[in-house]
Amino acid sequence: MHALIVFCHPEPRSFNGALKEVAVETLQRQGYRVEVSDLYAEGFDPLERPGHYVERVEPETFFPLTEQRHAYEGGTLPVDVKREIERLERADLVILQFPLWWHAQPAMLKGWFDRVFVYGGLYSGRMRYDRGRFPGKRAMLSVTTGAPAPTFSRHGRSGHIVALLWPIHYSLYYLGVSVLPPQVTYGVQGGGLSYQDEAAFRERLEAEKAAWARRLEGLDGEAAIPFAGWDDWNEQGVLKTEHPRAWQP
Amino acid sequence: MHALIVFCHPEPRSFNGALKEVAVETLQRQGYRVEVSDLYAEGFDPLERPGHYVERVEPETFFPLTEQRHAYEGGTLPVDVKREIERLERADLVILQFPLWWHAQPAMLKGWFDRVFVYGGLYSGRMRYDRGRFPGKRAMLSVTTGAPAPTFSRHGRSGHIVALLWPIHYSLYYLGVSVLPPQVTYGVQGGGLSYQDEAAFRERLEAEKAAWARRLEGLDGEAAIPFAGWDDWNEQGVLKTEHPRAWQP
DSSP: OEEEEEEOOSOTTSHHHHHHHHHHHHHHHTTOEEEEEETTTTTOOOOOOGGGOSSOSSSSSOOHHHHHHHHHHHTOOOHHHHHHHHHHHHOSEEEEEEEOBTTBOOHHHHHHHHHHSOBTTTBOSSSOGGGOSOTTOEEEEEEEOSSOGGGGSTTBTTOOHHHHHHHHHHHHHHTTOEEOOOEEEOOSSBTTBOTTOHHHHHHHHHHHHHHHHHHHHTGGGOOOOOOOOGGGBOTTSBBOTTOTTOOOO | OEEEEEEOOSOTTSHHHHHHHHHHHHHHHTTOEEEEEETTTTTOOOOOOGGGOSSOSSSSSOOHHHHHHHHHHHTOOOHHHHHHHHHHHHOSEEEEEEEOBTTBOOHHHHHHHHHHSOBTTTBOSSSOGGGOSOTTOEEEEEEEOSSOGGGGSTTBTTOOHHHHHHHHHHHHHHTTOEEOOOEEEOOSSBTTBOTTOHHHHHHHHHHHHHHHHHHHHTGGGOOOOOOOOGGGBOTTSBBOTTOTTOOOO
């Protein structure tokens, strides 16, 4: 079994960095071959733009999806995008490790979605959702937040964590991947716990590392988040009332 | 009155570029002084990282919020961040013009949130939500989507547009800004309408430009999206049951 950990934090000695290390060690102990996409360390370019495409279909005007498909089909995708796609293809399990910044993934990781999930290659009008490119793969977010857990509850001040992560989960499902419930580590900064308070930081870190390792050890038995699929939608792309099994915010 | 248009698209000759131009012209006609942050054209750096901070509080380990506050207080913020904050400070109205990529704003615009909304300057534990830094300012998203409108309805295949935009709206509200309902232009790519179909593109574009101009002309009378505020939350940061006025996904 192969695992890919996409790690997005500018500081390796961060809480996120520690959780990434735990995942590497725990999965290796379970027999996984583990690869890490360390986006900051590898200098991943998060910006989709004309400069990435050498042979343009439309040299005058930049249509991102047109150029993505053309580059995929012609084998001229940018080197970093090719590498990330190969990593995805090898992976049975994909873990995204990142801090929640402004109610979403940091720009670096958002750019990984924008550039790597290539139109005409990783998805198309016909190849998406439960008919997506990667059936059988599993993915999972491991997220840290600054604010404490109660503020992320259904009517919490920080926003419902299920709603905040839904756009990211749904983007993974768009590729046909099964998405496991996220590992959310709350209140890493703020809420009385500061990185600078070394003792509290260490204690909390060790507890969260242990919890994360335990979770990873039992991952095989976990059920994926249910999403609607093609059989559930009518020709307008709206849920048929007789198939109300899937929830969205 | 000042308006700031934050424009995020790699191609000026795009649908987004055309809508941006309409906003500039329409607002100027109404007497606004209009500034444009053209993130791609200006080469904005979307990545929060140690290299932006010359005088570090913690030279060993990079804690983004710690360095943001320190740089704000010491006047050593990066030049581009300073410029964007000054533009925000001047603006009575802020419009974000962008395409929806992977259920969110493109990485470039996400990075504008990550870097410009500086801790200790634009917000703090005490200065946020309805006690935020920018009361009286109004903000609004103008978003294009690839998929057609019905798929973004409450039970639509693309996800409920209200839920998808909520994290971005809430991030603006976090700064104390009043957020107007978004201008969403659906089905710009896909759904039978292709950029490359020149006649259909032109016709649709002209219709959408006119609709956008009409909307902008009547903006003064529009009511903002309601959000909960400090009086609505208990000490855990959860909505008090007696104040259920605010909705979140």
